[in-house]
Amino acid sequence: MSPTKLKTLAFLVAIPLGFALAVWLGREAATYAKPDKFIRFHQGIAPESLFYPPFSTLENLALARWSPGRTLVIIGGNSILNGVGQSDKNLWSRRLQEELGERYVVVNLSFRGALPCEAGALVAESLIKRGLHVVLISNTAPSTVGRVAGGAYGYLYYNGLAHDRLMYHPAREADLAAWEETATPSIREQQAELRRAAALDARFHFQALWHHIGYRYGFTTWTQVTRDHFWRPRDKIADDGTDARPLAERFRDQLEAELAITRAFSAGLAESTEPTSWRTYAPHARLTGELIDAMFPPAVRARTIMLLNQNAPYYRSRLTLRERTRDDFVFATYEQLWRDRGIDCHTVGANFTDEDFADRTHLAPSGGRKLALLVADYVRQLTPP
């Protein structure tokens, strides 16, 4: 055989061998890879910087400090529970762990902009399915449930599904199929591509390998968040979350726009019967109820504490009396609606002060401390000794 032919053959044989090696390494990485000294998903290790931690990473994080006999408190939800407005030192979930003590393991798996049923909620579902004692803390605005697929964190649903981590819940699949039917062709293709990715990943484990390399050894994708050092491994990117600005500097930015959002918060959810009497706008309430049923399997609902976050008093105090009564009515009604569906639901922030808020929605360290106290209480009620 000529040297050229030998070289060619060696090259062609090396391709499947290299692939097999990568699959094996990915399979290994899926069992242990996770960020070090994890506190929360800051921007450097989250989809904002094109780092999409796979389902296995989230599970590894949840199980890292857990041991039999302890209850896992998984925090899902959005930027409010992620602790925007609090530095990692003053993060509310640290306070929650201190408050709950050794019997509980608190893991903050919330992401900015995540829906209540996404990310952390899916990990909680997976661990409940495996028989672990889990409590899920999630949050949202009163009528926002959303869907596990279609958003920035939708990949985690397909990832979990393909790895056989999620519960059998036909209502969810039926709802997603019906939603896809009405979606544009490009969205349908996007979802199909995510499903293909997840199906291939279930066999070849490339997500775990790639993110492990990206976290430990170096990254290849330029992002706005990591622009000056995008090639650096993500374990070198620090949590850049800061505590809220001094009170005198808060709330003034875009006052009108923020007030408009505060006003609109409950506007479409209730219709007036008399000047200060309200009734829920039925189609919205029905849709919210249906989505809760579809997105949360019954076994997860029984282990979930849903927080409905009120806006900062700085803005709420500027609402008219009529708007405030509507707001209170909507929060109370939807809180009951979530409860009727089997989810322990609480409105939080209504009696917090301006000092407790970093901006319209996010909490300052003092608000975080109050939240931790409240949530600890809800957790204890749900999991009596």
Add this chain to the structure above:
Amino acid sequence: MIFNTYAFALFAAVFFPGYWLIRSPCLRSWWLLGGCAVFHGHFAGPAGVLPIAALALLTYVCALSRLRALCYAAIAACIAALVFYKYTHFLSRELLATLAPGLSAQATTLSASWLPDAPPLALSFFTFEFVHYLVDVAGGGAPIRSPKTFALFAIYFPSLVAGPIKRYQDFTAALPRSLAGVELTEVAAGAQRVALGFFKKILLADNLTVALAFYEKDFSNLSAPEAWLFLAALSARILLDFSGYTDIALGLSQMLGLRLPENFNYPYAATGLRDFWARWHISLSSWIRDYVYIPLGGNRHGPLRRSSNLIIAFALCGLWHGGAGHFMVWGLWHGLGLVVQATYRKGLSSLGARLGDVLDRFAVLSWLLTLVFVAFGWLLFFYPAAQAWAMAIKLLSFR
């Protein structure tokens, strides 16, 4: 990009081993055709396949008749389809808006109800390949008799999305050899080329694309060196993006044992605009030369006619890239540049001759001038003319 989707990965995982394992050339050609049809059907969708299938059938039948009138009618149909799908919005929104704003609004509403959201996948490439085929057959070339071979020429998947624009004579000559068997060395070389293409496209070009989109928003506040770095990155980005994609297409085809024409030959090493166009998107520039510039008269009727031919050919070349005014302006920029390059020695008499001597003697200077000219052209290619103008002013003010 289609080649970095999971759908393509799955397709390739089934298609390529099948192609290599099948021994019979006839079966292999059916496997190839089936693969091309699946690829086209999946990525273009029914709305994208139907117009192309209709045009392909028309092209095949008209060329087979060898009647010039029918070939020209089919050419007109191909061009009409291209104009309809790709340029109706441009004609109604940009061109008509300046001439008759009222009519423009009506035309825009009307066209929105007729047209799909996006033109059929790779319509420009299909049109150019069909027109080339029909022109050559009308000029006496032998048509492709086998419908299977014609279908393979029309929807050959490696070059379907972004070229290179094939010539049917080369393709039909190379196809039987590929169907007879693929050398291992070709597979290995093709795989290496695909890897190089992915490296250029995903690792380099895609990163530059996001970074440029970020810094473009703040371009007016960049320092002079940063702004020039931006221009360099913009120039690098389009080369890496397009040549990376071409490398993948060429590599995939080589893995099937069929070599497609090269599209790039170190274009930024060019020492003149003519030289640049002999190295950049070669399959397009040679198509424009053969089917627009030369039929218009080329350089056969004096400098004035040559200049106007160049400008028309390059305005069309610009428009081919997309239905927007700035693409045409980019084409005109290059057309005018080529006119200046072809005429300045005589046009500026002794000064022109001396300038020509200097540029001939110092090739580095010619290279630098060409590079800067091309780079400023990319501003027109990527941004609306007014924005490109403001960016150019900032760059030239060195502040």
